[in-house]
Amino acid sequence: MTLTQSPPATREAPPATARRRPRHTYRWASRGFVLPSLLVVAVMLYVPFLWTGYLSFTEFNGLGDPEWVGLEKYREMFADAGFLSSLGNTLLWVAGTLVLPVGLGLLIAVLAHGIKGSFWYRLPFLLPYAISGVAVGVIWTFILQTGGALSQALDFLNLPGADLRWLLDAPLNTFVMIVAATWQGAGVNALLFGIGLQSIPKEPLEAARLDGASGWTLFRHITWPMLTPLTTVVVGLSIVGSLKTFDIIWGMTKGGPGRSSETLALTMYKETFVSNDYGLGAAVAIFLTVVTVAASLIYLRRQLSDAKEL
């Protein structure tokens, strides 16, 4: 252990005698390797974050200089009925996403778990994930247009609802878009829950079976508790994902009619790039970010602590 100082040019191999090298042997090389990532993330993500933060306190239309107005834009935002309905829709998306894509994903994973060729049974659900939000919007707009495929099917089967205007009436339009998002996203949750189910040790299940537990009891008292770490991640990712939903809505209603199906992600985009009210757009972005970050703390802590253990 004679190497007390790291050599300036660490490209050279250290002496072969140093069996346990001190931590700083590769000080410069390690910095060099991590630099590109840190640089692009700092310049293209973190600096813009701060900039948006600053803009949210200004009056700015994209031209000229931003003018400092303090909290005025936030006051304006919370006084805006459009923003409040957008917030309500966003909460609907969060709740709906937890019930449908997460719930169905779990159901599919549990059904497919342990049967032969479970991958193939899950494939139809994963396929839509490869399709873009815009294309999902195209397909479902076609299905849901007034008097379209869904209405005709309901009519044919003598079920109620054939004369509903799926995409034109709120909050129905938000509900059916959540269904479209479920079609796209449930397969991923099924995949993740499937991995979680595989990693559950067999012994407790066997023991519970010997004690006479089966079906729902087995799931409720053994499988579900053991699935908790994974459920945390899936639920967290789903909440965050639903808060950011943009493409499907843009592809189906563009937030309309009026602003009836807008979510915060669309409000931010429209205030900024359609109304040219950068300050208000920035305030919405900050609000959305605060909510998203709060929600992601649910799973990020777990992800990072899992990663730390590696």
Next chain:
Amino acid sequence: MADKVRKVTLVALGLLWLTPVYLMLANAAKTDAQYGVVPVWQAVGLSGLMENMANAWERGRISEGIASTALYSVASPALAVLVGAAAGFAIVALRLRRGFLWFAVIFSSTVFPIQMVLMPLFIGYVEAGIYDTRMGMILVYMVISVPFSAFVMRNFFSGIARHVFEAAVMDGASTWRIFWRIYLPMSGSALAAIFVLQATFIWNDLLLGLTLTQSTETRPVMTALSALQSTYGGSTMPTVLAGGLIVSIPTVALFLLMQRSFTRGLSLGQF
């Protein structure tokens, strides 16, 4: 018996899941004369498919975006995989000081919604003269893909035995050489998983394309599809569906060819 019930339920649900795909194919293949006359649930062969696809391709301007989108979907994830892997290598193999902190800094940027960076990027891109350029789009898509790539590669490199690194050092290999010739070639499966997933994500992106481009040569293909959809007073529903079909073929094909990498990437990305 219970297995049978589960299989039947899964198949039934699976068929329900494929119904929208059926409806899309059946109606993208109808001629204008057939559409509206033949019920939407009924397929009538492929007579109109070529014409509808050609319409979407030409008049729907899908063709103009597709080359740039292909470029973005290949170049950006390829660069991101290397940049992210280098970060993982620095943290795991070279034992960067406070490596975990820097890792957290890189990875945590994925938490913020993209809305948070849109307007500064727009303003900054205009100022820097890279607004509406392919260069600018490759750059932004790369940056978006780096945190995920660093996350997966850091985890993956943690699984490579330490003595692999030490043996290479004994042999006198430089750090660059160890990275390029030993660690990267050992990580083919993880690199492919990241690449496939990020390529799909970039191909399917709408928001960054809407914000940072305007001319048809640089605009990604999803913005063209979105425009085709919203102006379909001009183009018929079968044409819009055919457009949706065209832009979905590459990613669905990639998914089917590389399901292993795809699903691996999805699962690696969450843990």
